[in-house]
Amino acid sequence: MKMKIMVIIAHPDLKQSRANQALAQALNGQTDTLVRDLYQEYPNWTIDVQKEQQLLLEYDRIVFQFPFYWYSCPPLLKKWFDDVLTYGWAFGPGGEHLKGKEFVVAITTGGPENGYRSGGDNWFTISELIRPIQATLVRCNGTFLPIFVTYNASFGTDAYLSQEARRYAEHIQTSLITLAR
Template identity: 50%
Template sequence: MKTLIIVAHPDLQSSRINRALAESMKGRPDTTVHVLYEVYPDKGIDITREQQLLDEHDRIIFQYPLYWYSTPPLLKQWFDEVLAYGWAYGPGGEHLQGKEIGIAISTAGTAASYQPGGFNLFTIRDIAKPMEALANYVSAHYLPPFAVHNANHITDEQIAESKAAYVQHLAAVRHVQTADLITINK
């Protein structure tokens, strides 16, 4: 299975956790790490190139920091432009059908803050429902989310644990509708 990891962090070099996660996947067999903000610093997305990358892979993982309960702006733009009518959905839009789609996100808050009654009121699974809906809309299989919490206060040891957990998650995760969320750094 060929995996495409689309990393969408506006300043990856200053992100200890997202940079570490991306680096842990580089050079792995059948894995492509594609860093959007490096490839498109001017925000001019090459739609044909992006669609070709998607066609070449069986599993797509969107890796990003949670921004106001959503994705960073360039990833939203990427969705709007790349997942086009007639390509990703609608008549002739079968390019993502049967593929696997998942997310790997980092949060500034603790895992406890992403629980019912916690500071953010909702679980990561709840907050990620738009991504699950996206996968459903393009007839792809949604994978359980991978999340690393408390990113602003993460230790080197926790980063090492997170990297190992990420590699393990991607090796073992399967699309099931009742799968549990993988949470790191509580």
């Protein structure tokens, strides 16, 4: 049976976006893949927790795709974590519903890759900066797969972005074993 993938895109204005839209377009028409625009679904930021939890149960791999904003995710995705990953459902007593689920974080950054290292403009790697999200998902019994990053997203050419989009589509469909190699 084919794995079911849900991609949750958290971009405040996906229609005006270049990078995140390019990545999303690469997923068009893929069977068993649900692609969602979180900001469009929840313009007033009232997240339907029951619906979100039901969707999490239905999908095997969940991808969080977003532009890097101040070394973190845009705020509606943070609210999604706060609202949806509830005590007694996602963690704590009886909170085992996400056991066996796989999670992928996919980020676009304005800055170039060489800034994300010790001594670089941003001092730390993306893997280091993303640890709060990793800890959250692992705490909720999820399997945290290798992240996907498109650096230099603001200044990249269309050709670069479409190449990254192809790499993205492949990344999120690849098995854990292949990714970890």
